Amino acid sequence: MEEILNKIKQYETIIIHRHVRPDPDAYGSQLGLKYILQDTFPEKNIYAVGQSEPTLEFIGDLDEISDDTYNGALVIVCDTANSPRIDDERFNKGSELIKIDHHPPVDSYGDINFVNTNASSTSEIIFDLNHSWNLNDSNVSERASRVLYLGIVGDTGRFLFDNTTPHTMEVAAQLMTQEFERNRLLNQLSERExxxxxxxxxxxxxxxxxxxxxxxxxxxxxxxxxxxxxxxxxxxxxxxxxxxxxxxxxxxxxxxxxxxxxxxxxxxxxxxxxxxxxxxxxxxxxxxxxxxxxxxxxxxxxxxxxxx
Incomplete structure (x- = not known):
């Protein structure tokens, strides 16, 4: 955890990827990390990239960046077990690559690999990373709490799946202390045309x-x-x-x-x-x-x- 934070501090530009066909946890972990880093390091250039999923666009917006942006940048990939599933093939154009994931580690493609298979979701991992870094007294902003909560809800099937642990519930409870419209967002998560x-x-x-x-x-x-x-x-x-x-x-x-x-x-x-x-x-x-x-x-x- 400390090694990841040190790398983040070293770079002025950080580009965050996730997997193709994104689900709520892919969006939640990617955008949650982006918002946490923006809140903590406002002087840095932090981007979240990838193909937008129309059914999940309400979670947050993604960035469009040029190839040149990757020059001298740190790339972080969230919620992606193996490199062929990374959305946007430019992920390997940065100076260094960090993988943060909760899937079984079948492909250690990063210079740093942080994988916790006991976590319910990568969104839960992002929360724990922020807590361990003790940035801003470990407080998570409203916008970061909103997307991380949706990521956890998505990967736990609304806390019904076996991957829901007591720690998962503790993290969700802390995220819920921030005021965001949970009911409306949960309805949007399940709405169908x-x-x-x-x-x-x-x-x-x-x-x-x-x-x-x-x-x-x-x-x-x-x-x-x-x-x-x-x-x-x-x-x-x-x-x-x-x-x-x-x-x-x-x-x-x-x-x-x-x-x-x-x-x-x-x-x-x-x-x-x-x-x-x-x-x-x-x-x-x-x-x-x-x-x-x-x-x-x-x-x-x-x-x-x-x-x-």
Missing amino acids: PELLHFQGYILQNFNYDGEGFCSIKITKDILEKFNLKPNEASLFVNTVADIKGLKAWVFAVDEGKEIRCRIRSKGITINHIAAKYNGGGHPNASGASVYSWEEFDALTADIKSEI
């Missing part, structure tokens, strides 16, 4: 449950076209079947054209090693993988069934 709910109805009528703990959902290109959906919009419904009685693991597959993106979830069964076998990875109970044909998808589902 009306046409998306028709798609949710399709999932509920067409999921494939084998009766032995495994469920699969296949979203082909023609289904995306039928509901006028983008792949990232379809993926919002990965947990639609989570309440099936007896369910132990499920996979939500979306044909994105160049690849079939598979989001794998489980209840108490470790599945990230299976995801790693199929060009992916992630948490023991929540991972992602990529296959390149529906035949390969069948092989993936067979491996998950074997694990069950």
Whole structure:
């Protein structure tokens, strides 16, 4: 922690990245770190970059910077297990690179790697880093508290997932001491356009449950076209079947054209090693993988069934 702070103090320009297809924790940790550093070092140039996700733009704005900005800059990547998933390939153009993450450390791509797999989220880690640095008496501003709270809420499933620890609740409680419109923000986090709910109805009528703990959902290109959906919009419904009685693991597959993106979830069964076998990875109970044909998808589902 101290080594990271020393590096931050050395640089005038700091550029913060996160993973592609960002979720609330990717946004929360990236913007939370940006706001904390801006509040503490107003003289520094602090940027948060990456492709914007329309459904999460209410969390905060991202920066557009030129390639020259990376000259002599410190780059920090949040919430990204392996370098191919880093959003914006310019991340390696800076002088030094720091990785801050809570996923299993499959790729130590940074000059400094800070990974805590016991943390619920990278947003929780950012809070702990700030507390350890004792910057501004460790107080977190309203804007930083808001995004870190949303990041934690997102990665814990509103504190329902197994990764929610007593420490997670303590961090959330401290963030809640700042005044921000929690109810409004939580509503925005779960809001869906009306046409998306028709798609949710399709999932509920067409999921494939084998009766032995495994469920699969296949979203082909023609289904995306039928509901006028983008792949990232379809993926919002990965947990639609989570309440099936007896369910132990499920996979939500979306044909994105160049690849079939598979989001794998489980209840108490470790599945990230299976995801790693199929060009992916992630948490023991929540991972992602990529296959390149529906035949390969069948092989993936067979491996998950074997694990069950």
